[in-house]
Amino acid sequence: MASTAFGMATPYVNGAAKEIADGVGAALNTTFSAAELVSEWIPGSRIIFRYVRASHQNDPFRTLLEILLVVFMFWYFGRKQQKPGFNDLELTPKEVQELIDEWEPEPLVPPLTDFQKTELEKLPIIAGPAGPKPKLADGKERINLSSYNFLGIMNQESIKEKAVEALRKYGVGSCGPPGFYGTIDVHMDLERGLAKFVGTESAIIYSQGFSTVASVIPAFSKRGDLLIVDDGVSFATQKGVQISRSVVKYFKHNDMADLERVLEQVRLDDAKSKKKLLNRRFIVVEGLYLNHGDICPLPELIALKEKYKYRIMMEESFSFGVLGKRGAGISDHYDVPANKIDILIGSMTGALASSGGFCCGTKEVVEHQRLSGQAYTFSASLPAMLAVAAIEGLNILEKEPAILTRLRENASVIHSTLNKNLHPDAEVYPREEASPIAHLRLRLQCSREEQERLLQDVVDEAARNGVLVSRAKYVTDQELHPPQASIRLVASAGHTRKETEKAATVVRDAARKVLKSRK
Structure with a gap:
C-alpha cells in the first residue's frame, strides 16, 4: 500500500507498479540527500531541504507534481517567442485588389423607406430666420406651430x-471646458440670474440642452442606487437613466396611484430583504411632458x-419659462417653494431662445x-454670446x-x-388647456x-393652407x-389670438379632410 495526497491507502494493481514506485521514491530520496550535501554552503538551504524532504516523505506524488510544474515554467518562459506576423499569409497586389473590390461595407444607417x-x-424649406411666422423658399409666410418658441422672442432685436x-x-x-479657462463673467452672471429667478441657492449651466439631463442623472445616481421613473419621460431623460446603470422601476405616466404602488412595493421588498442597503433613491419626472403635453401633479x-x-x-426643459x-x-x-424639488433641470433652448441647459x-x-457632471467637465463651455442671449x-x-x-x-x-x-376618429391630448403643447392623435385601430402616413397627410394639407x-x-x-403617433402643436406668444385660432382651425379642418377621404 502507498499513501496518496488525500491521506488514503491505494492498493497497487500488481507488484511491478509497486517496484517502480519504490524505485522513484528511492531515487528522489537519494537526490535530496545529495543536493543537501552539495548546498550546505548556501545560507538557509538546510531549512528549505528539510521542508521539501518532509513534504516528499508524506506525499511523494505532490513532490513529483511540483517538479513537473517547475520544469514547465522554465520551458514556457525560456522558449523562443514567435514574432507577430510570422505566419501571416502573403498576398500578391492583384489578390489584395480583388479582395478590396469584393468587399461591400454595411450601411452606416438603415436605408430610407419610400415614406x-x-x-x-415635401419638407418645407425656410428662407431666412425662423420665428412665429417664417418665410419659406416659395416667398410665402406660414404660421409656425411646430417650434418651441413659447415666448415668441426668437427674433427679438434686443437679444440679437x-x-x-x-x-x-x-x-x-x-x-x-468650464474647469479649464472656459468660465467667464457672463457665465457666472447667468448662473446667479437663473438661481435667483427659480428660487434656489445656486445653479450651474451646461453647453448642450440634451446632454444636461443625460449628465445630471448619472452624476447623482450610480450602480446600486434606485430610480423610480415615469414611463412617459422624454428621450434625453431615458438616456440619463440608462447611463446611470442604476436599478430602475417605472410607473404609469402621471399616475400617482401607480407611483405609490411602486414605492410601497419597494418598501415591502426592503422589509423582507436581509441586506439593509443604504442607497440613494430618486423619483424622476418632468414638469411638462414633451411626449404627452400634460403637467406633473x-x-x-x-x-x-x-x-x-x-x-x-x-x-423642466419645457415647463421653465412657460408655467406659472x-x-x-x-x-x-403650483405656488410651491422651489426647494421642495431636490434637483431641478432645465433648458435654455425653448423659452429663453438661446442654447444649453442648467441645473x-x-x-x-x-x-x-x-x-x-460629465457634460460639464468634458465639454467646452457655453459660448459667451449664447450666455448673454439667455x-x-x-x-x-x-x-x-x-x-x-x-x-x-x-x-x-x-x-x-x-x-x-373635431373628427370622431381624432382626439386632442392633454385635456388641460394650461399646457402650451397639444398632441393631435388618431383613434383608429391600425x-x-x-397612422403616421395619415398624420403626415394632415401636416402636408396644413402647410398648403399656410400653417407649419x-x-x-x-x-x-x-x-x-x-408614445402614440401624433402631431405636436406648440403655442407661442408671438402669435395674436386671431392667428392662433386661424392656425388651429386649419389643422382641425385638414384632419377632417384626410380622415373623411380615408373612408
Missing part, C-alpha cells in the same frame, strides 16, 4: 444686439416623496456637478409678464379650437406606420415606451 423619401421631398456685442467682446467660442408628488423618503429629479405666474416653472405653477438646487448639489431672455421674461398671459391665452385657443367639431406643424418623431427602436 421617408416622400416626406423629405446683446449677442453681437458679446461676440465682438469675447469671440465665438470659449475654447475650453407636483403637490401629490411631494407628499409621496416625503412619505417614502425619496428625492425628486425634475426635468412668473414663468419660473412647475413650482411656480438648480442647493450649493452642494451644484458644486458636486462641477467635477461629476440673460437677455430672462430679463424679458421678468420685465414683460404680459407675454405669459398671451401664451396661456393662445394655448387655450388651440385646445378649444381643435376640440370644436398600424403605427399607417410637424409629426412628433421618435427613434422608436430606442424608445423604452414609444
Whole structure:
C-alpha cells in the first residue's frame, strides 16, 4: 500500500507498479540527500531541504507534481517567442485588389423607406430666420406651430444686439471646458440670474440642452442606487437613466396611484430583504411632458416623496419659462417653494431662445456637478454670446409678464379650437388647456406606420393652407415606451389670438379632410 495526497491507502494493481514506485521514491530520496550535501554552503538551504524532504516523505506524488510544474515554467518562459506576423499569409497586389473590390461595407444607417423619401421631398424649406411666422423658399409666410418658441422672442432685436456685442467682446467660442479657462463673467452672471429667478441657492449651466439631463442623472445616481421613473419621460431623460446603470422601476405616466404602488412595493421588498442597503433613491419626472403635453401633479408628488423618503429629479426643459405666474416653472405653477424639488433641470433652448441647459438646487448639489457632471467637465463651455442671449431672455421674461398671459391665452385657443367639431376618429391630448403643447392623435385601430402616413397627410394639407406643424418623431427602436403617433402643436406668444385660432382651425379642418377621404 502507498499513501496518496488525500491521506488514503491505494492498493497497487500488481507488484511491478509497486517496484517502480519504490524505485522513484528511492531515487528522489537519494537526490535530496545529495543536493543537501552539495548546498550546505548556501545560507538557509538546510531549512528549505528539510521542508521539501518532509513534504516528499508524506506525499511523494505532490513532490513529483511540483517538479513537473517547475520544469514547465522554465520551458514556457525560456522558449523562443514567435514574432507577430510570422505566419501571416502573403498576398500578391492583384489578390489584395480583388479582395478590396469584393468587399461591400454595411450601411452606416438603415436605408430610407419610400415614406421617408416622400416626406423629405415635401419638407418645407425656410428662407431666412425662423420665428412665429417664417418665410419659406416659395416667398410665402406660414404660421409656425411646430417650434418651441413659447415666448415668441426668437427674433427679438434686443437679444440679437446683446449677442453681437458679446461676440465682438469675447469671440465665438470659449475654447475650453468650464474647469479649464472656459468660465467667464457672463457665465457666472447667468448662473446667479437663473438661481435667483427659480428660487434656489445656486445653479450651474451646461453647453448642450440634451446632454444636461443625460449628465445630471448619472452624476447623482450610480450602480446600486434606485430610480423610480415615469414611463412617459422624454428621450434625453431615458438616456440619463440608462447611463446611470442604476436599478430602475417605472410607473404609469402621471399616475400617482401607480407611483405609490411602486414605492410601497419597494418598501415591502426592503422589509423582507436581509441586506439593509443604504442607497440613494430618486423619483424622476418632468414638469411638462414633451411626449404627452400634460403637467406633473407636483403637490401629490411631494407628499409621496416625503412619505417614502425619496428625492425628486425634475426635468423642466419645457415647463421653465412657460408655467406659472412668473414663468419660473412647475413650482411656480403650483405656488410651491422651489426647494421642495431636490434637483431641478432645465433648458435654455425653448423659452429663453438661446442654447444649453442648467441645473438648480442647493450649493452642494451644484458644486458636486462641477467635477461629476460629465457634460460639464468634458465639454467646452457655453459660448459667451449664447450666455448673454439667455440673460437677455430672462430679463424679458421678468420685465414683460404680459407675454405669459398671451401664451396661456393662445394655448387655450388651440385646445378649444381643435376640440370644436373635431373628427370622431381624432382626439386632442392633454385635456388641460394650461399646457402650451397639444398632441393631435388618431383613434383608429391600425398600424403605427399607417397612422403616421395619415398624420403626415394632415401636416402636408396644413402647410398648403399656410400653417407649419410637424409629426412628433421618435427613434422608436430606442424608445423604452414609444408614445402614440401624433402631431405636436406648440403655442407661442408671438402669435395674436386671431392667428392662433386661424392656425388651429386649419389643422382641425385638414384632419377632417384626410380622415373623411380615408373612408
